[in-house]
Amino acid sequence: MRAFVKIKPLYRFLKYLGRRIKKIDENSRAVSKDELIFLLKTFGKGKEIIELGCALGQTTRRIARNNSVIAIDPLIPDKDGLLLGMYIEDCYKIFLKNISNKKVIFYNMSSMEAFEIWDKKIKRKVDGIFIDAEHSYNAVKEDSKWIKYIKKGGIIAFHDVSYHNGVRNFVEEFIVPKHKLLGKVRSLWIFKKK
Numbered sequence: 631m632r633a634f635v636k637i638k639p640l641y642r643f644l645k646y647l648g649r650r651i652k653k654i655d656e657n658s659r660a661v662s663k664d665e666l667i668f669l670l671k672t673f674g675k676g677k678e679i680i681e682l683g684c685a686l687g688q689t690t691r692r693i694a695r696n697n698s699v700i701a702i703d704p705l706i707p708d709k710d711g712l713l714l715g716m717y718i719e720d721c722y723k724i725f726l727k728n729i730s731n732k733k734v735i736f737y738n739m740s741s742m743e744a745f746e747i748w749d750k751k752i753k754r755k756v757d758g759i760f761i762d763a764e765h766s767y768n769a770v771k772e773d774s775k776w777i778k779y780i781k782k783g784g785i786i787a788f789h790d791v792s793y794h795n796g797v798r799n800f801v802e803e804f805i806v807p808k809h810k811l812l813g814k815v816r817s818l819w820i821f822k823k824k
């Protein structure tokens with residue numbers, strides 16, 4: 631047992647080194663700096679925000695500096711037990727570090743599983759949503775059911791719109807005609823709910 635306690639930090643360090651060699655940068659942002667500035671400015675302060683697909687919590691942490699966040703992600707590892715090139719337990723550690731001392735409620739489940747709970751039991755409307763989970767047409771269509779729980783005049787933000795045809799097709803078909811486009815920065819499109 632004592633030997634294991636001694637070896638564990640070394641094991642973790644070697645794993646970390648391996649990730650660096652493979653150029654997996656744990657500090658890299660899924661959302662670019664200019665997208666983030668636009669997102670945070672639009673969400674404002676003192677708001678309640680839902681994030682679908684929070685991954686390691688890099689954006690969650692930044693939104694939660696001035697807001698409370700409901701972060702939803704099943705964090706499912708691939709067949710090799712990895713998520714984003716990391717061991718799942720390391721992902722949880724990074725996520726928990728990112729959200730420590732922040733007002734974050736974590737639903738460790740898919741967006742639709744969380745929606746069923748919210749739709750049956752909670753039903754509260756919130757100020758904004760950041761949709762950044764699975765980037766396919768059908769998945770974003772399902773995720774957009776959450777818009778029902780965004781207040782009128784609230785914020786609806788979609789990430790990776792420009793880079794994924796499925797997301798862009800859905801947003802152009804269903805969101806653009808219904809809500810007011812506030813702006814686009816790179817692949818981030820933000821709307822005000824009408």
Ligand SMILES: C[S@@+](CC[C@H](N)C(=O)[O-])C[C@H]1O[C@@H](n2cnc3c(N)ncnc32)[C@H](O)[C@@H]1O
Nearest residue numbers: 660683684685688689703705740741762763764
């Ligand atoms: C692009 S990453 C999110 C990045 C994160 N928003 C950020 O800014 O750091 C996509 C995430 O969506 C999650 N995801 C995939 N399918 C999902 C679903 N059905 N519901 C919620 N999250 C999902 C994945 O586990 C992954 O962590």
